[in-house]
Amino acid sequence: TQLLEQSPQFLSIQEGENLTVYCNSSSVFSSLQWYRQEPGEGPVLLVTVVTGGEVKKLKRLTFQFGDARKDSSLHITAAQPGDTGLYLCAGASRAGNQFYFGTGTSLTVIP
């Protein structure tokens, strides 16, 4: 059983389009992280969200933590080929001593 479910699993869009990736769980997390992984490389941390309802922006990327701290979304505006990669969400347990990764969303942005 996967604690964190990401959707969609695969996404292929044209440059300039907008997209949203979802990370859902039935569990409450003390914080949630988003990572991007390029082919053949390790994941790179993008952001951490901590407070229910929190919204963080990183240039064209907008991250939101659900009010109940069970889910999160990543919205990309005007996607570019450089956004191509595997997007992973990860949640920390309320005790802060366990970490769970989602299965990822593979994004391809076509020029």
Next chain:
Amino acid sequence: DVKVTQSSRYLVKRTGEKVFLECVQDMDHENMFWYRQDPGLGLRLIYFSYDVKMKEKGDIPEGYSVSREKKERFSLILESASTNQTSMYLCASSFFSYPEQYFGPGTRLTVT
């Protein structure tokens, strides 16, 4: 910048060989982790360590062991490699009470 390095980017080993994967971090992080990543299965935690000489089993420890003799170094050992251990292996580190993990570039291991 945090830097996590792994000893090899690509490794090819034969079935039954003993395999050592090394990971070094330069940020004085207490926690270190070993994951394997397979298509459709995501990242699965093999072992983690929160201090020198301390280790905890993750979700899939069978067939693996670890060693942490120094704070900056965490080694993953495959005692007798098998073909089902062909995978991408990722090392990560973090501060003790912080959830953000910093990953190395990964080692793609092929066992033939």
